[in-house]
Structures are given as structure tokens and as C-alpha cells.
Amino acid sequence: MRPENRGLDPKADGTVAGMRVGISPGPLILWSSLSLILITFDGLAGYLSEIAALVIPIALICSFAHTFYSMHACTFHQRFSTDHPLKGETVEYELTLVNGGMLPLGRGDCSFADPGPLGSFSKPAEFPVRPEETRIYAADIRCAYRGTYNIGLTSIVFSDLFGILRLEEPIEPRVFYVYPELLRLDPSVEKLAASSGRDRAGETTGEDDPAIFEYIAPMERDRRGKRIAWKYWASRGFPAVITPGRSESAGIRIVLDLWKSAEEADERLPSEDAAASAAFSVMQEMSKRNIPVEFYAGGAPSPVHVLSESDFRALFDQSPNLIFSETEPPAKAFEWGQSTLLISTRPLTAAADGRAPLFSLFECAIAAGNAPHLLLCPPPCRADSEKENLDALEALAEGMRSAQSEGKIRSLLRIADSRKGTEEIAHALRL
DSSP: OOOOOOOSSSSTTTOOOOOEEEEEEHHHHHHHHHHHHHHHHTTTBBBHHHHHHHHHHHHHHHHHHHHHHHHHHEEEEESSOOOSSSSEEEEEEEEEEEEESSOOOEEEEEEEEEETTTTTTTTTTOOSSSSTTTEEEEEEOOOOOEEEEEEEEEEEEEEOOTSEEEEEEEOEEEEEEEEEOOOOOOOOGGGSBSSSSOOOTOOTTEEEEEEEEEEEOOOOGGGTEEEOOOHHHHHSSSHHHHHHHHEOBBBBEEEEEOOOSSSOHHHHHHHHHHHHHHHHHHHOOOTTTTEEEEEETTSSSSSSSEOSHHHHHHHHTTGGGOOBBOOOOGGGGGOOOOOOEEEEEOSSSTTTOOOEEEEEEHHHHHHOOOOOOEEEEOOGHHHHHHHHHHHHHHHHHHHHOOOTTTOOOOOEEOOOOOOTHHHHHHHTTTO
């Protein structure tokens, strides 16, 4: 933990910027005019008029001096219950204010960066008054969504008694990186990764595997040693051999569709969080089983390869910086060659013509037998309508789906309703 302290050298830890001085012209003109009026009566009523003429200037000077003294004498310390909050976790915040001087402090106020729900910093912080007095201000901040948060004190302000002088000391709030929630998924999720042949202990990927039938070729001098296709020889009348395929390890391509939604934050953020949690939870499960993953985020032209748990951890550390800003559907999700899981918040239908590009892409991919697995994470306001659209897409898939090769599951079309919590993601990915 790196707490912010301010003592004799407030700029030592880099949390405090230069002091800002503000003057309110209204009160300044008012009290200056009143002081000039009293000065004009100086000497008209003996010592009493002379004292009256000096009261306001002396009071202003003392008030200004006490304001500077208060800013110097007040010290603070911030404490956070954790430096690495997870999504949904509550951070316990505590601010300790100390009057380190020998005189009472003036009027003070604190400003806070509030990323949490309304009311996290609703009550004002009370400043210590008596010398050597300490007061503690506490608040609970809930990091409701994945992302980068600024939390804590942003400035301390002292004002003089007359409302003329304002001293503000800006303070850099603490930056928190909140990571997606990692879910414990059912072991069956590894079936999403496809392989050809068998993963055989002690043998390397790319070897000829007799368990994989590739094609039959005529027997030639350089093809000796291959298995003879006796039935083909008997039925066709000329010798032939079976050419086996190559054994390939299971693998999966995960495409996180970083679609830029037009919904308000309270509708958009739950779906974006659900999509990020699903993508990284699946990657975590695959990395535990040493299943290679190609991860595409948005329109990235090249993937991030996750081949081990250390690769996953390095990628997961960057997850708070994912920004949902794409407009076009991800073409990588519909390329041939590898089992693909598309995780998207994009709508399947559009208000204009009733069909969005994503629906059309799936329709073509299903007809070609190359549809990716789909996990749809819609905003809460569209969850019911998207469930109906997904049912229509699945009905279309049932009518167009051709026979799948043995050992390969058909395309998975599921929806995760963020209104039901993160467990809905684990339920949707259970095969």
C-alpha cells in the first residue's frame, strides 16, 4: 500500500500539486468599501474613530494569515483496504485529518473523486479544530465494473472568515485498475476447443497419426510402408495406400467483440463486464488445461497467443484497459481453420431493416458449416428481445446445419443475461 501523507514537505510523495490561490471579488469589494468608509471618519471621534478605522484592515490581515496557517498546519493520511480491487468489491476508504499546529484551524473542505454509487462521499469531511486534534472520515466505495478508477482525495480547501481568500491544494487521487471477475466454469467448456486426431502422450504435434484418415492414393514406389487399402484394392482392382493425417493439439480462437454501444452507462457497462468476464474466464480454463488460445480483441489484426497460465496472467493484467469502441463486426470470428468462440454485446437485429450484419454473417456461416460458437451478452434493456432473436437464429441453424464430423460439437448459440448475475455466464457455457 502506498498511502498519501502530507507533513512538513507536502510535495515529497508527488501526490500534492502547487497551491492555488483564489480571490472572491464580491466580498473583497464589500469589505474594502466598508473599510474606506470607516477610514474617512478617522479622528472625528477621538481614539474610538481611529480604532474603528483600523479594525477591518487588521481583521482582514489576521484572517488571511490564519488561512495560510491552517493550510500549513493541516496534515492528512489516506488508507485503502486494498490496492487491487476486483469487480464488485467494496473498497474501505479512510481519511485521517490532523491539526498539527498550536492554533485552531479555519474553515476547511475536502473534494473527492467518487467512482462508486451515489452517496459514497455524500457527507462532508469534518476538519479538526483544536490543536493536535485528529478526525477520521470513512467511506465505502464499490468498484461495480471493470476498468480504471480514480479514488480518493482530490483537493483540500481553506477559506478565510470573510469569504475573500480561498486556498486550494490539488491532490492526485489514487488510480485503481479493476479486473474482470474470473468465474469457475464447468470442465465441459474445453469441448469448445477442436482438435483433429488424438493428443498422444510422448508424441509431438504434426506427426502422421494412423487414427486420422486423410485420403487414399495409388501405391507407388515412394509410398511403400503405408497401410494398404485392401477393400479399395478389391473393389477397384488396383493397389492403393491410406495416407494418414497429422495429429494436431486442441485449440480455440476467442474473439471479444468490443462493440461501441449507444446505451447509457447503466445499461452498457453490465453487458461489457459480462463479455470481458466470459472471455477471460474461458481463457483461464483453457490455459489450465494447456489448450492454446488465439485471442482477438475488437478489430486487432493479429492475435495474442495464450499458451500457458503465465501468458494468461500477462494478458489479464491488461484487461482493465479494454475499451469497447468497435463499430464493424469482427471478421476474424468467421474465418475458416479453427474452432472459434465469439463473445459479443452487439445486437443480432437492427431497428431499420430488422437484420444486423451479425445475423447475416451467422446465416452465411451456418450455411457454409463454419459458424463460430456465440455467447451473446446484451445490455439489460435488450436481454428479452435478444433472447427471441437468438432463438430465431438457432431455429435457422437447426434447419440449415449439416452433419458435423465425429468428435466435434455443433455451434453453440447462447445468451448471458447480465440481470441474473455472473453465474448466468457459467450456466451459459455449460455444455
